[in-house]
Amino acid sequence: MDIKLDYSELLQLCRTLIQQKSYSGEEKGVSDRVKEYMLKHGYDDMIVDKYGNIIGHIKGKRKGPRILFDGHMDTVPVTQREKWKVDPFQGEMKEGKLYGRGATDMKGALAAMIFAGAQFAKDCDKDFAGDIYVAGVVHEECFEGVAAREISAYVKPDYVIIGEASELNLKIGQRGRAEIVVETFGEPAHSANPDKGNNAVYQMTKVVEAIRTLKPTEHPVLGKGILELTDIKSSPYPGASVVPDYCRATYDRRLLVGETRESVLEPIEKLFEALIKENEGMKIKISYAAGKEKCYTGEWIEGERFFPGWLFEETEQYIQDIKKEMEENGYQPKVTQYNFCTNGSHYAGEAGIKTIGLGPSRENLAHTINEYAEIEQIEKVADCYLLVMKALLK
Known part of the structure; x- marks a missing residue:
């Protein structure tokens, strides 16, 4: 795209999110930092719901579809800390990698979504058709899709982009x-x-x-x-x-x-x-x-552990529009499926909303000792999110 991105700002946001320890039920620090960034960078409004999900909204000047970018704020706990070669809550950058708990799963993607939304709105002065929503989701590591039910009921999205790790490939389903x-x-x-x-x-x-x-x-x-x-x-x-x-x-x-x-x-x-x-x-x-489980808001979140599978056809128009936009801008995404469960279990599996996965980094780096994401992947996925907005908000 022709938008010139300040990746240093993106990386600083990502580091800020990593520096907030946010095990499931302890996401308030991340939510507060997300809110601060959105208030400073052109989001029109935001809410924090009863579970502690934060949902930021950018309203286009013309009517069009509602796009929801979904990134969970919680992480799994740090184990065997003595084996970490870096502080898991510092967001240290070296040798082209950003280290820390949540770098891959999934604060890198969440930061890129928030950043890309602000950049897209600024570049076109919000002269686009539709609405952009970015959600920081709680308790995904415990209940894939349960907190997301509150978000989809509020947003009523036409499309959902899941930011779980995909190495910039497009994911159209999961078990x-x-x-x-x-x-x-x-x-x-x-x-x-x-x-x-x-x-x-x-x-x-x-x-x-x-x-x-x-x-x-x-x-x-x-x-x-x-x-x-x-x-x-x-x-x-x-x-x-x-x-x-x-x-x-x-x-x-x-x-x-x-x-x-x-x-x-x-x-x-x-x-x-x-x-x-x-x-x-x-x-x-x-x-x-x-x-x-108890949320940081004091509310209890609960649910039966049944999270449906989902799969869309590659020929779906929205998938082809995103793929074409990415290819025309130098990316070569493969269209595959996730090997693990995501919030797509609700959006696609329960609610039938058109959903696609697109995130930075490799899925086998999630939950690991010395978790990291390649800096280039975080930067490129922000660019890809801009392309998704361009493809769907015509």
Whole structure:
């Protein structure tokens, strides 16, 4: 584009965001810095909702579509800090890299979105058709898509751009994710007389082996709907001299397009019905895990852990318009899918809003020790966001 960008300003904003520790539920520092920047750089209005999401708005002079840029403010915690070669909360720049927790996931993208919105509005004096919204989202690392429900209800966007890492490629889908809880119930007894009880763990071993016989669902693009055991816990624990009367297992289920809460559980429930008939005294319960976390606003956010998959056709006009604009400006984006879950689970998977992923850096750098993003990627993605605005706000 013909807009000349001051990348030093962008990088300083990104460093400022990294310097605010923002584990899930602790995003206020980032929100405050985002608000300060928006107030200084031409955003028309902004709100902070009940969960603590901050939504900035730039209004065009003409009517047109509403574009929402989505970037979450929370990060996973820093672990094994002694192995970090830099301070994870300083935003140190060296050897062409910007280091820090959230550099890739995803403060680099969030800073670039905020920066690009301001630059686009300034360059054209807001003489464009439509509305630009940039959202700093809370609690994404815990609940992909839950806080985003509040944002889409407020903005009612026509298009959503997810800023998760994509190496400047275009992402048009992802598998979703569900956490499935399986519980078995027995009878306690002294372990010296186990026949007087009913060991819930022995029940669970039969359940686990039976689940392994299930054939996963499959999609030609997104792959398999994997069902993988992630933990088992029994009670009482520790169980010295006691036959456990309760056992709980958690499964991670990767969701494909069109799968519902009912369709995912149906084959497992049928399997359990057969097990109960074959095993006297077996009691099994299956459900989706639910989570509840406190927001920095004091509000509680909660939700069932079922985050749908989504996939758009590459031939969709908005995807082709963005791709063409990028190619005409020297980029060569590949059109692929994310390998992980994003807020797109709500925007596209639940709400059916036209969504695309475009972000800096590599996804395998997220959540890592010595997390970083290449400075060039952060700079280029800001340029790409300008191109998205140009493509969609005609």
